[in-house]
Amino acid sequence: MKAKGKVFRYGDNVDTDVIIPARYLNTSDPMELAKYCMCDIDQDFVKQVQEGDIIVADANFGCGSSREHAPLAIKTAGVSCVIAASFARIFYRNSINIGLPILESPEAVANIEAGDEVEVDFDTGAITNVTKGQSYQGQAFPPFMQEIISAGGLVPYINENLLEK
């Protein structure tokens, strides 16, 4: 599986309150949530994001609240992948559970700039910066998490493994 898109670039500690502010959490409709994705940090994001685009951020992306609405809003907005130097742990597991591809790569983060065209190969963790002609390596998932991702998220994984009918 591959993704290719234009990069939206953010800094350290992007918290789930700016990814999707609590004032919009009175619904769980993904389409409704996606309308306000990133609005408290980047008002232009939803106007400019195209299907397949990629978010690149520094350390501790997704810190704060456990709201799964955050990765859900990002995924529904059309983002194909989030690359960060590190992820906050609840955001990390939420992303795996709902099937939003994420990759940790400090090397990629150090070199990618806003607007770069980037391609990601999820099977190998290889990240290619088409604009700059560079390539970087993302950290591969442990086999257990890869199984969840391959199953299509935690729900199909659990249905197949723990709740067989």
Added chain:
Amino acid sequence: MGMTMTQKILAAHAGCDSVKAGDLIMADLDMVLGNDITAPVAIDVFKKLNTESVFDKDKVALVPDHFAPNKDIKAAEQCKKMRLFAHDKDVTNYFEVGEMGVEHALLPEKGLVVAGDAVIGADSHTCTYGALGAFSTGVGSTDMAVAMATGKAWFKVPSALKFNLSGAFRKGVSGKDLILHIIGMIGVDGALYKSMEFTGEGIANLTIDDRFTIANMAIEAGGKNGIFPVDAVTEEYLKAHSDRPYKVYTADADADYDEVYEINLADIKPTVAFPHLPENTKTVDEITEPITIDQVVIGSCTNGRFSDFKKAADIMRGKKVAKGVRVLIIPATQKIYLDCMEAGYLREFVEAGATVSAPTCGPCLGGHMGILAAGERCVSTTNRNFVGRMGHVDSEVYLASPEVAAASALLGRIASVDEL
């Protein structure tokens, strides 16, 4: 190699003799929690799972606390969805408005979490119960749904940071100052993916409420959980609140820690986290220019317990809130509300010019009941001060203890009790 306290609890719940940091395990759970924001998403996910019933109707807790009492029609629909699910699945621990409270104050008070438990909650501050010697951590709605169906969750076994506490707090200093000091020291990702294990002779000088406050904010350092050893203080609390048997786990003497921090509680000063991160801490005596404020919030899962209001009432009694400052007092549960009423605190707060609200998370996350306008500043006993957390993106939140919040309410600027 020995195990940390957290690793021992996880090993026991995964049916393993031992685990080590980095192991991926499937653990049995003693309690699964959700609220009116996260449970509706979990309920949608639950419907996709191959089951009709929850794994154990006594081990699921559903608490409408974030946007309840319902703040608008959409919030009312979400609360209704959770209420109907609780009824349909015969969930024992559903708490309606009138008996509910802020979830992380409510569950320990109702005796639903005891030492040795493994708990997940679809709320990041689920780490609060580490105060009782339980493993508890926040997760998202999909994990909650799967846990409601199976009673299980997957975990990566965490490594740990050890905080070895000695001494006792000076007057006017409490658990909030300590945890803000620690977050300021290690940063908002200083404990990322790790346990924060608190030990040392200083633990005996921490009240159970101090411990709830400290464990509650482990997530603000990125921690998976915060946990305290079980001692006489814990056992007194457990016996007063729960009939369930509890199990005491202790870290092995040769357990491995990524870092060990030595902290003398007597060195901790009144501390405030400046916008817009909990790590932006200063001690109040480091503030040189007056920081005027518009609002004070005393409440939340961090500092909304009886002892927090006692501290505030002892400071505000017979005095007046500074002109132009709005002070919101939010007891975290109905029991705390009644205890404050019987102690006379609610009257004293109202006479000082504060307003008292029903239990709710409301203002902490900018939900309702105390939203900030552009340019406004709030001193709050809550846990987060991110951009726009309590309202407008150009508003500011300063995190502090109930003592600092009460003193600031009277002076109209950020202040410690010493300045009164």
